[in-house]
Amino acid sequence: MYRTVDGEELFIIDAHIALWDASKENQLNNHGEEFINCFYDYHRNLTPPEYHWDKKSFLKYSKETLISDVFNKGYCDMAIFQPVPLTDFYKEPFGDIKKNDELVKQYPGRFIGNGSFDPRDKEKGLKVLEEETKKYHLKGVKLYTAEWRGESKGYKLSDPWAKRYLEKCEELGIKNIHVHKGPTVTPLNRDAFDVADIDDAASSFPNLNFIVEHVGLPRLEDFCWIATQEKNVYGGLAVAMPFVYARPRYFAQIISELLFWLDEDRILFGSDYAIWEPGWLIDKFMDFQLPEDIVEETGSVLDLKVKRKILGENAARIYDIDIPRKKEELKNSPINARGDRSIV
Amino acid sequence: MFKIKEVYDRLELVTDPEIDRPLPELGFIEDVEINGKSVMVGFRLPTYWCSPNFAFIMAEDIRDEVSELPWVTQVEINLIEHSESEKVNRGVNSFYSFEEMFSDKTDGTGLNELRHIFKVKAFYGRQERLLRYLLKNDRSKEDILELTKQTLIPFTRNDRTLEELMKSYLNIREKLNLDNSKTVKLITDEFGKPLTIEQFNDHLLHARRSRLTMEFNGHYCQTLLQTRYSLS
Incomplete structure (x- = not known):
């Protein structure tokens, strides 16, 4: 819960967090090392110095650290795991649904543990998705279309097998499809410049929500264009968020473009923890105001009502969370407020 | 040396x-x-x-x-x-x-298609910068749409910024094989078709998206490179 100086309360959902293990012991090869190095550069590049992590802590952190950063220090009421397995780079999955589930169970009501699938697993993967849906009550999946798999360097959402998986999602009640379309972390020709497959999938599956993580950066313009065509396309702010500190002017331009092309109901806050911590991101975001010239040019409004939607209400809506009821449920939860009572 | x-x-x-x-x-x-x-x-x-x-x-x-x-x-x-x-x-x-x-x-499809896609993005990005500058300097939309190389050049004589913006725009037009002769209207779409006044505002919005994306990527990549190689 975030409280403004005027006593207004905002219910916060961080729609993009991870508990990862990129330790030396878990790295399968050089790519595993380079992958986390790249994350670490993202981290150092856009984080205020007082929130810099040392490399060792960044490679692998404990559940307690996560709870403390996201809930005790991070204002969040809820957080959504978006696991990325990356099993071509790491021995145990980089983001692991099983480990996430331990936290989901340990702190009831606090987490949504999403799954993932990879259409290249074909029939076998469809079965796994069914089993995992039963076991983990999946409402959403994170897809990493650029993930390497042997010789293959990725897939598209418009591939025939991807369509079969999306049909399966519809059948199983998984309605939120988070797609990583962001700064290219693994090299792939197609993914590198194309968000067109989202367009195709979103119009073929009007009952599913497609949350484009990192708002399609570095293809913001293509993403905005697609999102104006398809009303079931959302923008996740992970990666864009830290610009609120590092380059506020760019942040203002990006957010006003998003408000212009998407509207205020389809933008979701995500920290991309542990690359960035939600605490300082939210502090800076709440203090942030659009510069006058940008307001004049775009007509965008970023007031408390809009911030409230971005920071929690929009994610709550697509994940069927009734906020007043959830607040009651969480009243007796051990993780209660920023710094008040530590549960770790 | x-x-x-x-x-x-x-x-x-x-x-x-x-x-x-x-x-x-x-x-x-x-x-x-x-x-x-x-x-x-x-x-x-x-x-x-x-x-x-x-x-x-x-x-x-x-x-x-x-x-x-x-x-x-x-x-x-x-x-x-x-x-x-x-x-x-x-x-x-x-x-x-x-x-x-x-x-x-x-x-x-090879790299040629990709090269072309990004040339077009650069075209709109550079055009938007030029348009924005002209509007800021109180040129009317009607005037802007009539601009040719012949009518634009005199204004660049005492204005280095405008000169740079024009040069960079003409250069990308050339790369897209668009006609840069003296009396041809310069504010066109990527195929060389002049814009109409009715299209102007919408066109500017779309071009802004292209320009902004490129600027953002530039910033992101440049600072990331500095972080990676500890430059400053």
Whole structure:
């Protein structure tokens, strides 16, 4: 819960967090090392110095650290795991649904543990998705279309097998499809410049929500264009968020473009923890105001009502969370407020 | 000394396709070595994972631009610390195509289509900057749509910013094979069709999206490179 100086309360959902293990012991090869190095550069590049992590802590952190950063220090009421397995780079999955589930169970009501699938697993993967849906009550999946798999360097959402998986999602009640379309972390020709497959999938599956993580950066313009065509396309702010500190002017331009092309109901806050911590991101975001010239040019409004939607209400809506009821449920939860009572 | 300068002048003509800014300005050129008639250009990118197709485009462009110098008989490209360094270097230095080197990462359309897509983005980005500048300086939309090279040039005489904006816009028009003759209307779409006053506002909004994306990517990539190589 975030409280403004005027006593207004905002219910916060961080729609993009991870508990990862990129330790030396878990790295399968050089790519595993380079992958986390790249994350670490993202981290150092856009984080205020007082929130810099040392490399060792960044490679692998404990559940307690996560709870403390996201809930005790991070204002969040809820957080959504978006696991990325990356099993071509790491021995145990980089983001692991099983480990996430331990936290989901340990702190009831606090987490949504999403799954993932990879259409290249074909029939076998469809079965796994069914089993995992039963076991983990999946409402959403994170897809990493650029993930390497042997010789293959990725897939598209418009591939025939991807369509079969999306049909399966519809059948199983998984309605939120988070797609990583962001700064290219693994090299792939197609993914590198194309968000067109989202367009195709979103119009073929009007009952599913497609949350484009990192708002399609570095293809913001293509993403905005697609999102104006398809009303079931959302923008996740992970990666864009830290610009609120590092380059506020760019942040203002990006957010006003998003408000212009998407509207205020389809933008979701995500920290991309542990690359960035939600605490300082939210502090800076709440203090942030659009510069006058940008307001004049775009007509965008970023007031408390809009911030409230971005920071929690929009994610709550697509994940069927009734906020007043959830607040009651969480009243007796051990993780209660920023710094008040530590549960770790 | 002069030879180095000549090489760097050629490198100024090579842009990152996503960002539309010259490689030296972005810090992507790591070093240049000259040995008689042969030139080695080392370049680096903000991450180990930057897309090999863009890396390949830049490497080819470096090779071709530097080869334009009359005294150069051989150019060697050395992309460092990248997941596909070896393949990009071997391919570009032996004149293989992207398809030949990365058959698993292409759908057969080659890099030409990609080059074109990004030229078009750069076209709208540069045009938007020019339009925005003219509007800010109280030129009416009607006036702007009538502009030709002949009518625009006199205004650039006492205005360096406008001159730069015009040059860069004319340059990308040329790359798209658009007509730059003196009396042809300059504010067109990517196919050379002049805009109408009814289209103006919408057009500007779309062009702004392109410009903003390129600027954002430029910023992101440049600072990431600085972080990666501890520059400041």
